[in-house]
Amino acid sequence: MKQMQTFRVNGVVQGVGFRPFVHKLALKHDLNGWVINDSQGVRLGVQGTLGALDSFISELKLNPPPLALITEIILEDISAPDPACEGFVVLASDNKDEVRTIVPPDSYVCDECLQEMRDIHNRRYQYPFINCTNCGPRYSLIKGMPYDRPQTSMAEFNMCGPCLNEYQDINDRRYHAQPNACPNCGPALSYFDHQGNQLTGNPLTLTRDHLAQGKILAIKSVGGFHLAVDAHNPEAVERLRRRKKRDSKAFALMVQNPESIAQIAEINEVEENLLTSPQSPIVLLKAKKGRLPDNIAPNNPNLGIMLPSAPLHHLLFDDQRLEVLVMTSANTSGEPTIYQNEKALTELTHIADYFLLNDRDIVTRNDDSLLYLSNSHGHHIASFIRRSRGYAPFPINVKSEVKSILAVGAELKTTLALSKERDVYLSQHIGDVKNEQTFDSLLECSNKMQQLLDIRPEAIAVDLHPNFITHQYFKRNATIPVITVQHHHAHMASCMAENQLDTPVIGAIFDGTGYGTDGTIWGGEFFLGDYHAFERKGHLMPFSLIGGDKAVKEPKRVAIALLYQAFGNEAKDLPESLFSHLSADEKNVFFTMAERQINSFTTTSMGRFFDGVSSLLKVCHQISYEAQAAIELEALLEKDLHPETPLNYDIIEQDGLLILDHRPIIRHLVDLILSGTSAALISRRFHCTIAEATVAICHQIAQASKIEDVVLSGGVFMNEFLLSNTIASLSDTGLKPYNQTLVPANDGGIALGQLMIANATLNPDVGEK
Structure with missing residues (x-):
């Protein structure tokens, strides 16, 4: 018995060789029919015996092309066979009114293309823009959907005869590879001083x-420019730091292959699989001491390493003089990465000595993604620090359908979120929207994503903080409802959403700064709630930030405030060895400010608490990049996650809240410092203290509420030791911990939570209230 069956296939199914794959698969199973791209994905009609049709669909699901990702296959129609249907045809793309297909992310260069690029007899020998349907740029080139060449920045390059033949040949690996080109017809490199x-x-x-001569190069890559220097040249690295105004933050590195990585860092199989994946992210690896100059990653045991993600990168390493390259985003610190030729030649001249450009326009800026591995119960968990190239704008699938909403994130590490049905699309990393350039980039990204995904938001979600530029701008200019969302509630909701939780949970949310509902600065919070609402069930005991925002940059101020709170007026009489990093005037002024609360405000910030402890241990007194003090404090720990005896701490009940009293922690910590205990051991015990106290408070909330699900979010939970030990201890007490792996736990993932809370505001029936 024969039938004609029509299917809708959704997911990443355009620009990934899906139609030729369907064509070959249909012929393999002796089926007739057709396949077509449209704005909603791929539709196909296949005709044959029932057994052949079943086998066809099974193989379609199990073995799609390398870059394809099928989210669903919907059977639309079954009909009698059509006698006029002969053979199998690929129909011209059809523009539907509504876009529903998923935009394909950028991808690495595949092995077959690399082999061709190194074949002296191939016309693409050493061609830095080689690609096929299994690899190459996608999102960074796309102007609109469906994904066809006229809708990309490759439209201006007319294919030569051989390239056009490949593009039109259903049996060729480059069939409908939209960036297809060769040296005779495609983009070319150029070089400028x-x-x-x-x-x-x-x-x-x-x-x-x-x-090789130690110069600084601005190199145009897939999603923007990199600034590159030879990583083995400490003078070149230092010159780059000085010009880029990046005093201490680690530089990302690029090496040729995993074997090269093993020369400078420790790498396991899971990390290697991440590095060699089509997404080609940066992965944090433990450095091998003495292999690279210390100024690559000062006071940091880890290196951020990536493999070549574009043909051009592979070609650079053909020179044996180049083993390891610094590849950092091309910008002045705090500003967006530059991705346009003309801006590079005007705005990077104070940094770069030379410029390697090309004439293939980047439509959408896309920074490198950054991940790290944590260990929980013997399992390696990959988590994002920055989710961007290779992953954006791939959506997060949530449990229930949501309204179309735009969420604009917080102020740091900003990403956008846009929703349609059960998909929430996360933008690439945008950055810190404290300056006009980055905010303009946010607005540009918002407009592009709405156009590309054909989403018309019904509402906009913004952070509750009234001074955030996003809060003020959209409150003033939006023509649709603007919904304000408390910062830590958004963190909690983000973790809930990616784990598809919609019933009430306990939230342990630790970060640096978030505007609380009482107008104070929160950051060490314990919540009970869902998307609709939350109750604050506990928090870190408040302490002073003396000098206000100056304390964010100067952990030594936080250290004095913690000492004063723990010891009172006796703090200033503690042994002078505790204050050797301070001048006499600084010590007197800081203690006076702490005592009289001059130019100070209080906070429950766990991030600032870590900063203060870092300063007390003489690790970091002044920071030049976000979370530096906490990162360097964690850096004292060994890589293994073996816990230590915690320090003294108290949990007190006050006005119905569970308060983590940090005063016993500080007093015990000072005793250990004065007794000569190593900073490494104290740091380890401090981390174990926060993990144990977190579990104790969550356990008390769980006993009272009968809720077992605990979500962990906020930038402090980027700390591998803290996260892993907290997860393990929560599980041991019978609770169910959830952390973030699909989006960052830091503010880079907050837009997802904002969107889910805004959806609950618009739709009171979401989940169980």
């Missing part, structure tokens, strides 16, 4: 020579 003069000669040769 810092004065804007184009230089003659082979751009690749010039680039390699200048890198």
Whole structure:
């Protein structure tokens, strides 16, 4: 018996070789029919015996093309066979009114393309823009859907005869590969000095020579420019730090292959699989001491390492003089990464000595993604620090259908979220929207995503903080409802959403700064709630930030405030060895400010608490990048996660809240410092204290509420030791811990939570209230 069956296939099914795959699969199973791209994904009609149809669909699900990801296959229609249907055809793309297909992310360069690029007899020999349907740029080039060449920045390049033949041949690996090109018809490299003069000669040769000579290069990559130097040259690295105004934060590195990584860092199988995946992210790995200059990652035991993600990168490493390259985002610290040629040649001249450009336009800026591995009960868990190239704008699938909403994140590590049905699309990393350039980038990204995904938001979700530029701008200019969302509630909801939880949970939310509902600064919070509402059930005992915002940059101020709170007026009489990093005037002024609460405000911030402890242990007194003090405090720990005896702490009940009293922690910590205990051991015991106290408070809330689900979120839970030990201890007490792996636990994931809370505001029937 024969039938005609029509299917709708949703997911990442455009620009990934899906139609030729369907064509070959249909012929393999002796089926006739058709396949077509449209704005909603792929539709196909296949005709044949029932057994052949079943086998076809099974193989379609199990073995899609490498870059394809099928989210659902919907059977739309069954009909009698059509005698006129002969063979199998790929129909021209059809533009539907509504876009529903998922935009394909950018991808690495596949092995087959690399082999061709290194074949001297191939016309694409050493061609830095080689790609096929299994690899190459996607999201960074797309202007609209469906994904066809006229809708990309490749539209201006007319394919030569051989390229067009490949593009039109259903049996060719480059069939409908939209960026398809070769040296005869495609993009080309060009080379400039810092004065804007184009230089003659082979751009690749010039680039390699200048890198080997210690010069700073601005290199146009897939999603934007990188600033590159030879990582083995400490003078070049220091010069890059000075020009980029990046005093201490670690630089990302690029090496040729996993074997090269093993020369400079420890790497396990899970980490290697991440690094060699089509997404090609940066992965944090433990550095091997003495292999690279210390100024690559000062006071940090980890290196952020990536493998080449574009053909150009592979070609750079063909020069044996280049083993490890610094590859950091091309910007002045705090500003967005530059992705346009003309801006690079005007705005990077104070940093770069030379510029390696090309004439393939980047439509959408897309920074490198950054992940790290944590260990929980013997299982490696990959978590995002920054979710961008290779992953954005792939959606998070949530449990129930949501309204179309735009969420604009917080102020730091900003990403956007847009929703349609059960999908929440997360943008690439945008950055810290404290300046006009980054905020303009946010607005540009919002407009592009709405157009690309055909989403018209019904509401906009913003952070509760009244001074955030996003809060003020959308409150003033939006023509649709603007819903304010408390910062830590959004963190909790973000973790709930990616774990598909919609019933009440306990939330342990630890970060640096979040505007509380009482107008104070929160950051060490215990909640009970869901998307609709939350109750504050506990928090870290408040302490002073003396000097206000200055304390965020100067942990030594936090340390004095903690000492004063723990010891009172006797704090200033503690042994002078505790204050050796302070001048006499600083010590007197800080204690006076702490005593009289001059120019100070209180906070429950766990992030600032870690900062203060870092300063007390003489690890970091002044920071040049976010979370530096906490990162360097964690850096004292060994990589293994073996817990230590915690420090003294108290949990007190006050006005119905469970308060983690940090005063016993500080007093015990000071005793250990004065007794000569190593900073490494004290740091380990401090981390174990916070993990144990967190579990104790969650357990008390669980006993009273009969709720077992606990979500862990906020930037402090980027700390691998704290996260892993908290998860393990929660599980041991019978609770069910959840953490974040699909979006960052820091503010890079907060837009997802904002959107879910805004949806609950618009739809009171969501979940169980």
